[in-house]
Amino acid sequence: MRTKTDFLIIGSGIAGLTYALKVAAHGTVTLITKVQAEESNTKYAQGGIAGVLEGPDSFENHVKDTLIAGAGICDENIVRMVVTEGAERIREIIEWGTRFDRSDDGGFDLAQEGGHSAPRVLHHKDSTGNEIERALLAAIDKHPNIQVYTHYFAIDIITQHHLGMEVRRNTPDITCYGAYVLNTRTGSVETILSRCTLVATGGIGQVYRATTNPVIATGDGIAMVYRAKGTVKDMEFVQFHPTALYLPGESPSFLISEAVRGAGAVLRTKDGREFMAGYDPRGSLAPRDIVARAIDQEMKLRGDEFVYLDCTNLNREYFMQHFPAIFAKCKSIGLDPLNVMIPVVPAAHYSCGGILVDEYGKSNLKHLYAAGECACTGLHGANRLASNSLLEALVFAHRAAIDSMAVAPSISHQDNVPEWNSEGTKQPNEMVLITHNRRELQQVMSDYVGIVRSDVRLKRALDRLRILYGETEALYERTIVSPSLCELRNMISVGYMIIKSAMARKESVGLHYTTDYPPAS
16 A cells, blocks of 8 residues: 655654644645554653743753753753743643643742752643643644554655665665555555655663653664664663662553652662762752662662652642652552652663754755654753753754745655565564563663663673674564564664664763763762
């Protein structure tokens, strides 16, 4: 089956939905998502969206906090652009129906999170991402130009490398023509041709054993663009959220929002000792990279499997009003967080790197854009400031839409794209190979490429990934494509990129900490 559309969007989080709503007035829009439309990294964003909409806070303070958290790796021009343009983008999603919590005086009930010098995080209780997703999907449903296809898995970006020699010879720049996608309900691979394509596939957390990311976060977009010769950058900077609920066997790990620490909760060891003051003067509200490393260090020194987040000093009514999902989760496992401390551990949470894009979300592949967590924009640098990710997604989706709408009328669909070739493949007879290799990948990445790294660990991880890559590619060549096999390929590619990027950076900075190159201070 072959479909033509003006705008193809891969992913249904905040970036993909925002872009869809903006370009829909200028052509046909096809949005694909590999499960249900509401299942995305956006949905699981608890804390909120950082933005300066009113005083006494200022853009300059937000810029400064972002640059400090990014440890000198941020692009300051991009930081200023996102912070200053973000206010209008937040007002826009409010107009589309997003409801943020308000104070008694009618103003926004702003939270303060780690690394922020002032309260500036807008939120909807402790399920902000879910609320934004709800509002955007409601707006999408009302638009006649937008077609949403659920249970469609993007396999590969289509470029001239899929075409004949003559087209390749006459097209010097790598150009995106659309994507091959697997209809998981029918098992058939379909061809979607587009004038402009936005990759908005979210994060990579499932590469690790413990992650707050949903099971769909397998780095598909980054891996597809990498295979298509797209530029990928800063993959070594993987943020581990310091406080995921310690509940062995549960995946994804349940996130205990940083806003809880912003409200006054304190990190403690099992014997009740407050330890963050010994690592940073900001204590439990230090940036995430510092807090995650401190927790990792305390667990290793003591031989403990977790530390505690102490919320017992917080007002019960306030906690239940602001963190109802966290309260309900704790109660569901027999724990009252206002009477008993919450066991927490760091878990893979966010990738600061990804598909390299410019200020309009353009990649080095013509007509291909990226926005959201799969993109590397220059905003986050070596460490993302809490709650800046949703803001980034809004700004870059808007800017990508502006550029796409300007160029789309002059772009023709490529009619020479061949159908997907599955000749010589057959149904897999041992799915255990896929599940086993996936578990081994997660184990290797968690043990050797986690919060603290070394040259020896990285080399060991790379050697093992080469074996997993060879086994998986051999399986891919002879097997009919399936989501589980494609995800494994993508996860191995992402793991490889993280390791190679980590090996290339001969310093400890931000989220990349190596014992072979410790910080000078």
